[in-house]
Amino acid sequence: MTKVVLMSGDEDISDLVQPILRAAPELDVVMHGEQSASDAEIAVCWNPPVGALASLPKLRLVHSIAAGVDGILSDCAFPSVPLCRVVDPQLARGMSEFVTWGVLHYHRQLDRVLANQPIERWFRHEQGDSSECAVGIMGLGEIGSRVAMDLQRFGFAVRGWARKPRELSGVTTFAGPQEFRHFIQGTDILVCLLPLTHETRWILNATTFEYLRPGAKLIHVGRGEHLVPADLIAALTSGKIGGAIVDVFPNEPLPPKDHMWRAPNLIVTPHMASVASWDTIGTQVAANARRLIRGEPLQNVVDVTLCY
Incomplete structure (x- = not known):
């Protein structure tokens, strides 16, 4: 079973667990900080703590929960894995x-x-x-x-x-x-x-x-x-x-x-101009997780040299 870890340094994103599981019930979704999170192959992030991604030895994919990825790429220890974003x-x-x-x-x-x-x-x-x-x-x-x-x-x-x-x-x-x-x-x-x-x-x-x-x-x-x-x-x-x-x-x-x-x-205004729903995020994360497992091309891949 492929493990997915949700991690954020400044916001509770636990509401994303059920939307991901509804779209792909075969996944194992855990929160950052849980003992089993170190085995995660996919990290779903919003401003993750510095160094958190590099601490996952089995990591194969990082997925932003938004269109922006600057809060992820600001980590100088960002691992050499694909990074995807949400396009809604x-x-x-x-x-x-x-x-x-x-x-x-x-x-x-x-x-x-x-x-x-x-x-x-x-x-x-x-x-x-x-x-x-x-x-x-x-x-x-x-x-x-x-x-x-x-x-x-x-x-x-x-x-x-x-x-x-x-x-x-x-x-x-x-x-x-x-x-x-x-x-x-x-x-x-x-x-x-x-x-x-x-x-x-x-x-x-x-x-x-x-x-x-x-x-x-x-x-x-x-x-x-x-x-x-x-x-x-x-x-x-x-x-x-x-x-x-x-x-x-x-x-x-x-x-x-x-x-x-x-x-x-x-x-x-409190960062409210436009926000994707948890269901939309969960569906796109689940779709890319399945693509990763099947070895298919990922969707909405970020060019990390351009930061978008």
């Missing part, structure tokens, strides 16, 4: 809903309306046409492309930036570090949907914010370590950035008394 079409739809809400929140100036309510001020701010609002999408993978196309259908002037050239109907695209500044400078609302790589770590920094148009907005739903929090707080305080919605942070959960909680014109 519902994730793209959920992310598009969240980003669209954020874009409309700023485009329709609801942030200013809500600021007027506590002071009992009735004032109708001027409403602009969506075609006059440039939304810049950082990252044009499966999710970023879906978000870009959905916003384009709303009539927004959508711009996209990626590592390599991409073509999307109705979207102005930019590629590589040589075009990054030009992409940023033409953006009113910046949306981060990048994977976390060596090149994108801390990319949301003071230099990037300085390139933005004065008063531009930020919607950050990528990875926590894209963002330099102190730089965003400074840009919000100075008014360089007029508002931000941040869903992911370098340290989660965001600690009490963190300065981000009190930053001006900042909406903090």
Whole structure:
């Protein structure tokens, strides 16, 4: 019987046991820390403790429970085995809903309306046409492309930036570090949907914010370590950035008394933009476990050199 161990350093993922067993009852699923876990051939992870994967001598496959794998690859002792991730079409739809809400929140100036309510001020701010609002999408993978196309259908002037050239109907695209500044400078609302790589770590920094148009907005739903929090707080305080919605942070959960909680014109959301269901995760993990056992090609394999 093939043994699967569930491991996470900062979140209880025990709810995944039954969905995996429903999809593949022949598997033996245990939690990290149980005595028999050392015999596991498959590790299903979310931010596993450093060194935990290297302690499994029979390990043949590591499977993320999400689309992101940076919390796994950050372990310098990551073993030389395949790494797979969850790819869920519902994730793209959920992310598009969240980003669209954020874009409309700023485009329709609801942030200013809500600021007027506590002071009992009735004032109708001027409403602009969506075609006059440039939304810049950082990252044009499966999710970023879906978000870009959905916003384009709303009539927004959508711009996209990626590592390599991409073509999307109705979207102005930019590629590589040589075009990054030009992409940023033409953006009113910046949306981060990048994977976390060596090149994108801390990319949301003071230099990037300085390139933005004065008063531009930020919607950050990528990875926590894209963002330099102190730089965003400074840009919000100075008014360089007029508002931000941040869903992911370098340290989660965001600690009490963190300065981000009190930053001006900042909406903090608890990493909720889009989340796959336990059943979806369990089904995909079980399918790859069976493929591994049968010697078949795995699905959604990560290129560890690119981190996605």
